[in-house]
Amino acid sequence: MQKILDKSAAGEELTLKDVVRLFSADPEEREFLFETARKIRDREFGDKIFTYGFVYFSTYCRNDCSFCYFRRTSDLERYRKSVDEIVELSKNLRDAGINLVDLTMGEDPMMYKDGCARLLEIIRAVREAVDIGIMVSPGAVPKEVFPEMREAGADFYACYQETYNFDLFKKLRLEQDYQTRIDVRRWAKEAGMLTEDGMMTGLGETLEDRADFVMRMGPQGCEQIRAMTFVPQDGTPMSELKAPDSTAELLAIAIMRIMYPDKIIPATLDVEGISGMVDRINAGANLITSIVPPNKKLAGVAQHELDIDNGHRSVEYVFKILRDIGKRPATNEEFREMIEGKRKELGGC
Numbered sequence: 356m357q358k359i360l361d362k363s364a365a366g367e368e369l370t371l372k373d374v375v376r377l378f379s380a381d382p383e384e385r386e387f388l389f390e391t392a393r394k395i396r397d398r399e400f401g402d403k404i405f406t407y408g409f410v411y412f413s414t415y416c417r418n419d420c421s422f423c424y425f426r427r428t429s430d431l432e433r434y435r436k437s438v439d440e441i442v443e444l445s446k447n448l449r450d451a452g453i454n455l456v457d458l459t460m461g462e463d464p465m466m467y468k469d470g471c472a473r474l475l476e477i478i479r480a481v482r483e484a485v486d487i488g489i490m491v492s493p494g495a496v497p498k499e500v501f502p503e504m505r506e507a508g509a510d511f512y513a514c515y516q517e518t519y520n521f522d523l524f525k526k527l528r529l530e531q532d533y534q535t536r537i538d539v540r541r542w543a544k545e546a547g548m549l550t551e552d553g554m555m556t557g558l559g560e561t562l563e564d565r566a567d568f569v570m571r572m573g574p575q576g577c578e579q580i581r582a583m584t585f586v587p588q589d590g591t592p593m594s595e596l597k598a599p600d601s602t603a604e605l606l607a608i609a610i611m612r613i614m615y616p617d618k619i620i621p622a623t624l625d626v627e628g629i630s631g632m633v634d635r636i637n638a639g640a641n642l643i644t645s646i647v648p649p650n651k652k653l654a655g656v657a658q659h660e661l662d663i664d665n666g667h668r669s670v671e672y673v674f675k676i677l678r679d680i681g682k683r684p685a686t687n688e689e690f691r692e693m694i695e696g697k698r699k700e701l702g703g704c
């Protein structure tokens with residue numbers, strides 16, 4: 356293990372076998388990996404942690420992903436927020452000191468109509484109202500929409516492959532095209548946006564699958580990369596599966612940090628709520644995502660209710676916990692500087 360870490364620290368490329376070895380760390384080795392990842396994160400980013408707020412503005416979706424609570428065939432009450440409501444929520448996040456608003460939706464046919472006109476209107480309205488970062492997570496929109504999303508004011512585009520194992524992908528993202536889901540991130544980059552990819556752990560993937568995913572994240576060039584533990588959802592074909600613990604996700608966070616020191620790597624509140632946040636920060640994450648304002652009738656994705664209305668995913672609570680562990684929320688100026696640097700690397704303005 357030490358040899359592999361030395362190799363990585365010397366800038367040498369790790370092999371699939373090396374990364375599989377890291378994923379098979381025993382409990383003592385895991386602690387060592389987390390410690391190494393923390394040191395690298397602190398060297399790169401100091402004591403600051405970036406913070407993203409989450410506005411899941413439409414829970415309608417045309418897709419039928421087998422792991423997702425909001426899949427098309429689920430019989431549930433859905434909502435679609437108005438432009439004014441979305442702007443108001445974004446302003447609240449800005450006023451609270453959050454660095455970026457993540458505008459997320461299911462693949463809502465209404466938002467895809469007329470060249471994604473409504474989606475673009477929402478991005479424009481939020482851009483006009485707030486000067487913080489904007490991430491869009493609208494699913495696999497058509498190629499011609501990417502330059503328009505960038506022009507409307509989106510900084511980031513997020514779209515998760517979940518797995519690069521083709522057979523597993525087909526079982527998860529039913530009736531969706533594997534290659535298109537890869538292409539969309541490239542189209543976003545070509546349009547000048549920063550991008551995010553993500554893997555899901557605990558779905559029956561092998562250690563090789565996990566290692567393969569992490570290895571592909573480098574050449575693909577996403578500025579933000581994540582791992583999230585699968586959470587079985589009521590009413591889905593995967594509801595009866597045993598919920599995995601978060602060990603694989605924590606290891607993935609640490610390994611990604613070791614291999615890609617300057618990437619933005621989230622600690623999500625959407626899997627284990629506030630109780631899992633500190634573990635993820637301690638594994639090398641440098642961003643808290645899925646902060647949700649309480650009592651606004653907003654859902655999370657993997658955990659559609661967890662810690663939302665008790666306020667434990669609220670800005671104040673998250674900031675307090677961060678300070679308790681000797682970290683601090685990054686200022687908007689620090690965040691802007693970071694993304695401008697990354698955009699320059701991309702060759703954009």
Ligand code: SF4
Nearest residue numbers: 416418420423426461
């Ligand atoms: S994961 Fe996204 S695309 Fe798939 S069903 Fe859920 S909301 Fe729709």
